[in-house]
Amino acid sequence: MTVFVIRRFLQSIAVLAVTAIIVFIGVYAIGDPAEMLIAPDASAAERAQVVASLGLDKPLWEQFGTFIWNALHGDLGRSFVFNRPSITLILERLPATLELTLFGLCLALIIGIPLGLISGLNPNTATDEVIMTGSILGFSLPSFWQGMMLIMIFSVWLGWLPSTGRGQVGELLGIHSSLFTLDGLKHLILPAINLSLFKVSLVIRLTRTGVRETMPLDFVKFARAKGLSENRIVFVHVFKNILIPLITVIGLELGSMLAFAVVTETIFAWPGIGKLLIDSIMRLDRPVVVAYLLVIVSLFIFINFVVDVLYSLVDPRVRIGEAS
Amino acid sequence: MTPVLDVRNLSTQFMTRRGVLKAVDDVSFTVGQREIVGLVGESGSGKSITGFSILGLVDPPGRVVSGQILFNGQDLLKMPPAAMRTIRGKRIAMIFQDPMMTLNPVLSVGTQMIETVQAHDRVSHTEARQRSRDALGLVGIPSPEERLDSYPHQFSGGMRQRVAIAIALLHRPDLIIADEPTTALDVTIQSQILFEIKRLATEFGMALIWISHDLGVVAALADRVMVMYAGRIVEAGQVDGVLTEPRHPYTSGLLSAIPAAVPRGEPLRPIPGFAPSPLSRPSGCAFRDRCVRATEICSTEPALEIAAGREFRCFHPHVERAA
Numbered sequence: 001m002t003v004f005v006i007r008r009f010l011q012s013i014a015v016l017a018v019t020a021i022i023v024f025i026g027v028y029a030i031g032d033p034a035e036m037l038i039a040p041d042a043s044a045a046e047r048a049q050v051v052a053s054l055g056l057d058k059p060l061w062e063q064f065g066t067f068i069w070n071a072l073h074g075d076l077g078r079s080f081v082f083n084r085p086s087i088t089l090i091l092e093r094l095p096a097t098l099e100l101t102l103f104g105l106c107l108a109l110i111i112g113i114p115l116g117l118i119s120g121l122n123p124n125t126a127t128d129e130v131i132m133t134g135s136i137l138g139f140s141l142p143s144f145w146q147g148m149m150l151i152m153i154f155s156v157w158l159g160w161l162p163s164t165g166r167g168q169v170g171e172l173l174g175i176h177s178s179l180f181t182l183d184g185l186k187h188l189i190l191p192a193i194n195l196s197l198f199k200v201s202l203v204i205r206l207t208r209t210g211v212r213e214t215m216p217l218d219f220v221k222f223a224r225a226k227g228l229s230e231n232r233i234v235f236v237h238v239f240k241n242i243l244i245p246l247i248t249v250i251g252l253e254l255g256s257m258l259a260f261a262v263v264t265e266t267i268f269a270w271p272g273i274g275k276l277l278i279d280s281i282m283r284l285d286r287p288v289v290v291a292y293l294l295v296i297v298s299l300f301i302f303i304n305f306v307v308d309v310l311y312s313l314v315d316p317r318v319r320i321g322e323a324s
Numbered sequence: 325m326t327p328v329l330d331v332r333n334l335s336t337q338f339m340t341r342r343g344v345l346k347a348v349d350d351v352s353f354t355v356g357q358r359e360i361v362g363l364v365g366e367s368g369s370g371k372s373i374t375g376f377s378i379l380g381l382v383d384p385p386g387r388v389v390s391g392q393i394l395f396n397g398q399d400l401l402k403m404p405p406a407a408m409r410t411i412r413g414k415r416i417a418m419i420f421q422d423p424m425m426t427l428n429p430v431l432s433v434g435t436q437m438i439e440t441v442q443a444h445d446r447v448s449h450t451e452a453r454q455r456s457r458d459a460l461g462l463v464g465i466p467s468p469e470e471r472l473d474s475y476p477h478q479f480s481g482g483m484r485q486r487v488a489i490a491i492a493l494l495h496r497p498d499l500i501i502a503d504e505p506t507t508a509l510d511v512t513i514q515s516q517i518l519f520e521i522k523r524l525a526t527e528f529g530m531a532l533i534w535i536s537h538d539l540g541v542v543a544a545l546a547d548r549v550m551v552m553y554a555g556r557i558v559e560a561g562q563v564d565g566v567l568t569e570p571r572h573p574y575t576s577g578l579l580s581a582i583p584a585a586v587p588r589g590e591p592l593r594p595i596p597g598f599a600p601s602p603l604s605r606p607s608g609c610a611f612r613d614r615c616v617r618a619t620e621i622c623s624t625e626p627a628l629e630i631a632a633g634r635e636f637r638c639f640h641p642h643v644e645r646a647a
Binding site: 216217218219221222223224225226227228229232236237240241244314315316317 | 379381383409411412413414417418420422425426428429430431432439440443444475477488491
């Protein structure tokens with residue numbers, strides 16, 4: 001296990017380094033932030049001064065060198081627009097996105113797994129057809145449209161839930177989250193549903209496929225021959241086998257949910273990092289974009305690591321493979 | 325002495341899109357107490373489905389359509405599912421063909437044994453574990469205490485089959501149905517497993533139905549043998565009699581297709597043709613298309629003849645050597 005963690009850590013550093021290079025060059029190629037930041041009527045001298053103060057007059061490799069040097073000291077640069085450290089800006093908004101994503105993911109699992117089980121255990125019945133058709137809708141309706149419909153139905157027509165913004169934030173055991181207040185929850189529900197609808201469909205289909213693949217296997221029949229109850233067979237024997245593909249996909253999806261919560265955050269004016277990213281790209285606020293991508297990549301790496309650990313907990317064959 | 329199992333006119337069919345598939349067709353037989361019965365036939369002859377029918381484990385679209393399965397006098401087919409579950413694994417246990425597939429890969433061997441104990445007896449985890457450990461020891465698995473915490477992939481095929489046997493033995497059932505349990509194993513392991521099962525069956529006074537396509541194995545193990553062809557039992561009797569003086573041409577065909585039984589240098593005589601598709605079996609004797617002795621009359625159904633402890637369905641049986 002220790003060897004595994006160390007190897008993983010070294011790999012992660014390599015991935016981060018490569019990402020940093022690609023992102024930095026990519027962002028450099030997008031355009032010149034000076035055009036956006038400096039008033040059109042500024043004099044050439046003022047212009048040169050601003051460019052010099054931001055370090056934009058130096059060649060790419062020197063800018064990159066400075067960035068890396070500072071990054072190693074924990075400084076990912078200051079936002080051109082806000083003139084505050086970009087990492088602070090991101091960390092301020094990260095909790096809102098994390099909260100939205102994790103809540104959405106839980107919804108996807110809580111709704112998706114039972115429906116997938118029902119579907120898989122009763123294949124080709126009316127119930128199965130209804131669930132499957134519903135999941136096709138979840139897959140195919142565009143997320144932004146779903147979001148607008150949710151607002152229209154629950155905020156405009158029924159007036160049950162607020163349509164925009166993050167609600168009151170409560171505190172429990174030192175964690176700040178809108179999960180702990182009623183107002184916060186009310187604000188959270190619609191965007192979380194919007195974010196999770198696609199994932200619900202995915203989880204339903206994964207679970208259903210898993211059940212359908214596992215049920216005909218010999219060990220299920222053997223479990224029946226042992227006289228086990230149907231509950232024990234489904235929830236222990238079959239479910240533990242389904243968990244393996246489920247964890248893989250959920251891990252990947254969690255990363256993409258975090259990174260691409262942008263659409264949902266824009267529709268519901270959720271003050272998360274997605275919105276910050278869009279704004280920063282529009283303003284060519286390089287340090288924020290670079291810092292954002294690095295944070296997301298780190299999160300991806302972390303999630304993958306957690307997935308691998310979960311794997312070894314669920315699947316004994318993986319566990320032993322590492323030890324040898 | 326009443327038989328442990330008395331199967332009467334059992335028919336199991338699969339309702340498929342292409343028609344009704346008669347996997348088991350009007351099969352009757354008994355298994356006496358402590359008796360070892362071999363059930364022999366080609367792939368697709370219905371021998372495994374017969375086993376699954378007894379335990380009520382035929383998967384849809386298959387279904388037992390008629391007959392009686394009297395187990396200690398009780399008809400299993402009339403039993404509600406909950407009651408049937410208390411029989412399965414407790415009074416009748418089953419061992420499957422492929423030991424690589426019968427154990428759940430993500431649960432430890434201990435878990436899979438303890439759950440079997442606790443599915444039928446209200447005992448503490450500690451006691452269930454102890455019984456599981458004893459069962460592992462019984463089937464010759466070294467250091468059973470540690471092996472309980474191992475996972476199936478840490479065992480070899482032979483060892484996994486021993487685990488499966490240990491699971492079958494946990495409740496000392498009256499009857500074990502073994503569905504080709506040695507087919508997937510090496511020859512050396514095969515004979516060890518055979519020996520173990522025979523020893524344990526005798527030791528605990530269990531009856532055994534041994535499903536196999538291997539006549540050699542059955543000869544070494546069983547008291548009585550039943551030969552199945554196309555869903556029916558075509559010949560049944562004491563092992564010695566059936567295998568040395570077969571009456572049914574199919575049985576003799578099977579015997580002369582065994583490499584070891586034919587003198588060196590002489591060609592093997594395989595049975596010509598293939599077993600008929602279970603969807604379109606010929607009327608009358610299903611074997612007649614492949615049978616050298618077949619005549620007109622074989623297109624009608626041969627009745628079951630019973631003579632001198634021997635049962636067979638054939639119009640043109642081989643004559644007894646003594647006669």
